[in-house]
Amino acid sequence: MTDTADGQKSDLKIRRATPEHLRHVIDLDARITGQSKPDYWQDIFERYAKRRVDQRFFLIAESETTEGILGLIAGEVRGWEFGSQPCGWIFAVSVDLDERQQGIGEALFKAMCDEFRQAGMSTVRTMVRRQNPLHMSFFRSEGMMAGPYTQLELSLDEG
């Protein structure tokens, strides 16, 4: 594998997920999370890679020299609640544990932003757990900052 000067894989390709990628997506997620969720990813694939694909995006990263996929990102155009304007919304991003620090996540993020721009969006948003430094640091490093919305929750077990 030849890498570019900025450490990115030189033969990295970002493309829309196809049915052939599904088993690789399930494998990648299982390796990273330790849980195999084939039904979940089948459902995500059906909804985000097959329907309304002008507003829903399921992208994967691959290279000619690596079997399977290197990473994935999924998002959609989402008209937010409470009257806010539609925006791009990322709800999944993942890079193979052995392939990190090579610009794959950044390439996926940028490709997703390009998709959102082409769909007419001017803002991209996501929601991550504050105590998840990996995702927090990743999105921050891509320039994301706290937006005008705050996530709130209530335990339904309390009176």
Add this chain to the structure above:
Amino acid sequence: MQTSSRLAIYALIELASNPDRQISAAEIGTKYRVSAHHLAKVLLTLGRAGLVQSIRGVGGGYSFTGNAKRLTLFDIISLFEDTSTSCKLTDPSAATDEEWALFNVSNEINDISISTYRSISIATLLKQVDRRRKAQARLDAEKTEA
């Protein structure tokens, strides 16, 4: 954020963005309008933490020896401030419901601050500086064209 933490972050940004140069405390102090004396104390702490090294003599100064991608604002602030005691109930066993309610709000704010500082590395901050410079350059170019 206390002044020492802020100065430390400025100094590290300055040194990390100029990896091929030795920069003096006076030079950094001039740029950020702070005394070289105060900055030297801050740099001493950063040196003890292994984040900078100093070379004495002509052409000497400080250089960055940390990992800009790994070093977070929280790591730096922790060198100068106690980050664990921002929210405290004086006497938890005697605290009223009202005190607990306010304590929970303070904790929520503290939790957001800490997780924010933990998620921003020096490399990320350098990217923000770069974005701001480019945005400013675009604005300046537009003004010139107009």
